[in-house]
Amino acid sequence: MKLIRTIKEIQSIVESYRQQGKIVGFVPTMGCFHEGHLSLMRIARKGADVVVVSIYVNPTQFDPGEDFESYPRQFERDEKLAEQERVDILFYPSDKEMYPKGYLTYVTVNKITKVLCGVSRPHHFEGVTTICTKLFHVVKPHFAVFGQKDAQQAIVIQRMVEDLNFDMEIVVGPIIREKDGLAMSSRNKYLSPEERKDALSLFQSLQLAERLITEGERTSKDILSAMKKLVASRKGTRIDYIEIVDATTLKALETIKGEVLIALAVFVGNTRLIDNIVVNC
Numbered sequence: 001m002k003l004i005r006t007i008k009e010i011q012s013i014v015e016s017y018r019q020q021g022k023i024v025g026f027v028p029t030m031g032c033f034h035e036g037h038l039s040l041m042r043i044a045r046k047g048a049d050v051v052v053v054s055i056y057v058n059p060t061q062f063d064p065g066e067d068f069e070s071y072p073r074q075f076e077r078d079e080k081l082a083e084q085e086r087v088d089i090l091f092y093p094s095d096k097e098m099y100p101k102g103y104l105t106y107v108t109v110n111k112i113t114k115v116l117c118g119v120s121r122p123h124h125f126e127g128v129t130t131i132c133t134k135l136f137h138v139v140k141p142h143f144a145v146f147g148q149k150d151a152q153q154a155i156v157i158q159r160m161v162e163d164l165n166f167d168m169e170i171v172v173g174p175i176i177r178e179k180d181g182l183a184m185s186s187r188n189k190y191l192s193p194e195e196r197k198d199a200l201s202l203f204q205s206l207q208l209a210e211r212l213i214t215e216g217e218r219t220s221k222d223i224l225s226a227m228k229k230l231v232a233s234r235k236g237t238r239i240d241y242i243e244i245v246d247a248t249t250l251k252a253l254e255t256i257k258g259e260v261l262i263a264l265a266v267f268v269g270n271t272r273l274i275d276n277i278v279v280n281c
């Protein structure tokens with residue numbers, strides 16, 4: 001596995017692979033790998049001749065007061081794990097490389113970034129779309145793999161790639177869960193043993209929604225109120241949002257119909273966790 005730290009170097013290596021007709025698959029990450037990340041690397045490995053993984057904790061996608069400084073960083077462990085997954089190139093740029101002095105350009109996707117997570121994280125998606133644009137230009141992959149855990153992020157990136165005519169595909173890998181159902185996340189590391197128990201209420205509320213829908217319930221208001229009641233029954237939780245929306249437009253739905261995203265963000269202690277399911281009715 002090659003470790004590359006500069007844009008110039010990765011551009012020239014990927015260009016030479018592309019000229020040899022090799023398919024380049026890309027997994028952008030912020031490091032601190034768990035099974036969720038590794039599953040995305042495996043998806044890339046299956047479809048690509050050359051797998052590139054980036055590790056970059058992107059400052060522009062953290063809103064003021066969020067956990068940019070304390071975000072877990074464990075490069076040496078990540079490097080070993082990437083090697084085990086047969087990643088070909090690990091791209092690990094510095095802040096100076098990604099946002100040099102005088103940097104002024106940002107990429108904005110409208111509407112779908114203003115709802116769900118965009119309400120409490122107003123700058124987050126602009127940071128994500130900006131860094132992904134930069135990484136896509138630098139790495140020039142044929143496809144990039146994102147996780148369904150960040151459902152809104154995947155939808156926003158898909159929209160951007162289509163709107164701005166990026167010549168690449170976006171592939172979305174399924175959510176990977178712990179045995180008890182908690183969605184894997186780098187932020188699970190912040191949870192105390194008590195909070196870890198409370199955190200299970202996110203998945204349990206999604207399971208409840210699924211059960212109600214299977215039993216025939218179609219009114220979003222009733223499903224949401226049952227979910228909110230379940231989450232709020234855990235003392236250590238504070239709901240940021242629980243919503244039922246169209247899985248493409250992210251518009252709130254009064255009635256469950258078509259491809260529906262049920263998504264939630266909940267503070268467990270000080271840690272903000274997200275989870276979701278997609279149902280087809």
Ligand code: PAF
Nearest residue numbers: 028029030058128131150
């Ligand atoms: O999902 C993430 O880890 C980040 O948002 C991403 C896509 C790597 C951009 O920094």
